[in-house]
Amino acid sequence: MKFMWGAxxxxxxxxxxxxxxxxxxxxxxxxxSSKHNQNREIxxxxxxxxxxxxxxxxxxxxxxxxxxxLFAEMGMNSLRISLAWTRIFPKGDEEQPxxxxxxxxxxxxxxxxxxxxxxxxxxxHNDMPLHLATAYGGWKNKKVIDFFSHYCETVYERYKNxxxxxxxxxxxxxxxxxxxxxxxxxxGGLILDEEDADEGEIYQTMHNQFVASAQAVITGHxxxxxxxxxxxxxxxxxxxxxxxxxxxxxxFPSYRNLFFCTDxxxxxxxxxxxxxxxxxxxxxxxxxxxEMQILKDGVVDYLGFSYYMSETLSASKxxxxxxxxxxxxxxxxxxxxxxxxxxxxxxxxxxxxVLNKLYERYQKPLFIVxxxxxxxxxxxxxxxxxxxxxxxxxxxxxxxxxxxxxxxGVEVMGFLPWSAxxxxxxxxxxxxxxxxFIYVDKDDDGNGSLKRIRKDSFYWxxxxxxxxx
Ligand code: BG6
Numbered sequence: 001m002k003f004m005w006g007a008x009x010x011x012x013x014x015x016x017x018x019x020x021x022x023x024x025x026x027x028x029x030x031x032x033s034s035k036h037n038q039n040r041e042i043x044x045x046x047x048x049x050x051x052x053x054x055x056x057x058x059x060x061x062x063x064x065x066x067x068x069x070l071f072a073e074m075g076m077n078s079l080r081i082s083l084a085w086t087r088i089f090p091k092g093d094e095e096q097p098x099x100x101x102x103x104x105x106x107x108x109x110x111x112x113x114x115x116x117x118x119x120x121x122x123x124x125h126n127d128m129p130l131h132l133a134t135a136y137g138g139w140k141n142k143k144v145i146d147f148f149s150h151y152c153e154t155v156y157e158r159y160k161n162x163x164x165x166x167x168x169x170x171x172x173x174x175x176x177x178x179x180x181x182x183x184x185x186x187x188g189g190l191i192l193d194e195e196d197a198d199e200g201e202i203y204q205t206m207h208n209q210f211v212a213s214a215q216a217v218i219t220g221h222x223x224x225x226x227x228x229x230x231x232x233x234x235x236x237x238x239x240x241x242x243x244x245x246x247x248x249x250x251x252f253p254s255y256r257n258l259f260f261c262t263d264x265x266x267x268x269x270x271x272x273x274x275x276x277x278x279x280x281x282x283x284x285x286x287x288x289x290x291e292m293q294i295l296k297d298g299v300v301d302y303l304g305f306s307y308y309m310s311e312t313l314s315a316s317k318x319x320x321x322x323x324x325x326x327x328x329x330x331x332x333x334x335x336x337x338x339x340x341x342x343x344x345x346x347x348x349x350x351x352x353x354v355l356n357k358l359y360e361r362y363q364k365p366l367f368i369v370x371x372x373x374x375x376x377x378x379x380x381x382x383x384x385x386x387x388x389x390x391x392x393x394x395x396x397x398x399x400x401x402x403x404x405x406x407x408x409g410v411e412v413m414g415f416l417p418w419s420a421x422x423x424x425x426x427x428x429x430x431x432x433x434x435x436x437f438i439y440v441d442k443d444d445d446g447n448g449s450l451k452r453i454r455k456d457s458f459y460w461x462x463x464x465x466x467x468x469x
Contacts, residue, residue, distance in 0.1 A: 003414055004120070006080065009080065013419075013423040016054070024091050024130070025130045027186060028127045035428060036428060037325075038428070061104070064111060075469075082123070083155060087104060106159070123169070137190075139209050144189075145208050172206070174234055175209070178192060180328070184205070190205060203278065230302040233258060237354050240312075241313060246315035247316075256274065259271070267299065267362070268296040304369040305354070306370030308370070308372070313331045324343030329343070341376060348399070365411045365412070368415045372393070372419060386456050390455070390457045394457070
């Protein structure tokens, strides 16, 4: 496969049609909309007068043909999508799949193939069946491993001649950001009290997901030995705030939270630092020898990751904390870097550093499956969207990726920025936090014509891709 230039999407953020053709309710479908630094609420009892962003999203379920035509016009040779588990197994624990859900993805993938766009398919991206969260307690329950395995086997069998590239769990490390209630809920179906999360339960949930992910790799290779199955980690690069050695030590926990996931998924076993941590915290996981063997046998073919930002940590209590993205970044301001309108630090050089760190550690192919700038876009008087800030962001990140490849020798499979078109934001449910190359006319309250408009970045990326060929 040649280098993949494309973009990324996730079902619950673009498809809408949340209860159409037999689809079940996912954990995302009961989340309200919010604003920057405010929590999205989880409504176990949905209310008829509340706006739930995923219900319509940007209606990709009904518009995918026109949208894919635009992606093809841009020259993309690949597109990352995710399958909504709830379209295929509405509650998650059924024996028989929902044919209409399977057919939808058949049609969607065929449409991509029509334009020679390679699908890169995420098996689970923040939208597990709600029923598995409420009736089984989410991923902390090992029964969910079996339900997920059944779902994977079903979709592998169905799409084995159409899809080669798979990702198992989106940003599997998000579980560890449990002080931010939304993330373990979306990733693991855990409904936690923010003040009082049980760390042992978090690690048990992750263990179950690692086993499920490794099992998905094993099953996938059995069904089609040409499948390329990757992990997906949300990579926030961490810097020490100064050359004080203690600042470097301060970065250890954050780094380890990331590398512990990639270590398990790429090497097949738990590293000693995490075992030591569990010992200190008196955390005992419920594991079996068979599961540990599955982890070993099911190491990934490549490492997919998202990269948006870096954070800077200080051991000193006197350095003021960064406030504008406090839910996600726990560190201090970095005077060398600017931030997005949502407080996410913009750090293209950080991407080169991440690529090097991952490649030095694993020597496996790397795949950038998300990277992008969430920004407020305005439609100008000329009817166009002049998003030069997004063009600069992407250009700078691509340049650093190319340095990593050409100067440092890192093996990169592709660059799939977030997002192919404007979709709803995962952290806030907003529309105004736009990432796409294509503008979608819709506001934060759900009003708008859903009309698509090509942004300046659309034309820029189109020309850029053409130059690469
Ligand atoms: C990643 C997720 O963490 O970040 C995406 O995989 C998400 O689903 C993206 O949309 C950007 O985050 P947000 O909250 O700005 O939409």
